[in-house]
Amino acid sequence: MSLLLRKAIKSNSTLQSLKPNNTLSLFLRQSTKPFSTETQPPPPPPPSPAQVNNDPSPTDPFLQDSATSLTYARLHGVRKHTLKTDIINLFEGSNLTLDDIRVVHNNFNYNSYAAAIKFTSRRAYDNAQRALTRAGRVYNLEKTPPTVWDAALRNSYDGKTVLLEGLPKNALDEDIERFLSGCEFVPSSIRTFVKYPDPIMSAGRKNPTTSEEKTGPNTSEEKRDSIRMAIVLFSTRNEAMNASIKKNRGFCLNNQISVRVLH
16 A cells, blocks of 8 residues: 555656746746846936936926026116117127117107117126126116017117207298208108106296196296107118208207207
8 A cells, every 4th residue: 555655656746847837937038138248337326416406307498597598678877868889888798789779768858768678698688787887887777577678669769760859839841841851751750749848847946837837828938948849750770860960950940950869
């Protein structure tokens, strides 16, 4: 009986040894990496926390470096006779052009008091700030949103408009055309108006001009101080500048006329 039992155990052990090793086969199938004697390069080290904080993702527009983006600013302290070329020379190194500057005028006497500037980059704006510091001028340059530039662009005269001051009260458009004879201007663009004394400037007078006095019977002082003016559009900046040079301090009827280009 024991002999038969030993033979059965021996037969079962032989069958188990003939079965394939599924675990070993699965391991060989999954191991697809070939054996090689070449030295593999080490994996790159993980970024440090400083690199993570100082190296924003280029796909995030809010984290991108804006050093090369357009920067808009307004320059305060511009005067009546300030030219665009004066501003370009002041900000030498910022690569400004005439088209990058729009002079802002007040509606009372058309004197300039500020300038809207479009810088090609934030670095150019920073260079302009450093130029102001070196020059020690009484100007103030501040950043503005693009809407300020858009408003200045809509209301800009762009150096093609001339302001005539001191016209006779009885002067007609034909008289202005004769005064500007020899210049290339747009006759239909002539617009005349009257400039009254600034209420702030006349506040120290004995009888300052007010809106009530303009319609009252006693307006002799207002009549003496009021100045008749006109703005005229020219075809180019050069034509407007030539008219200012040739016609300034000339006479229309019996009045001497001041001619100034609005930039």
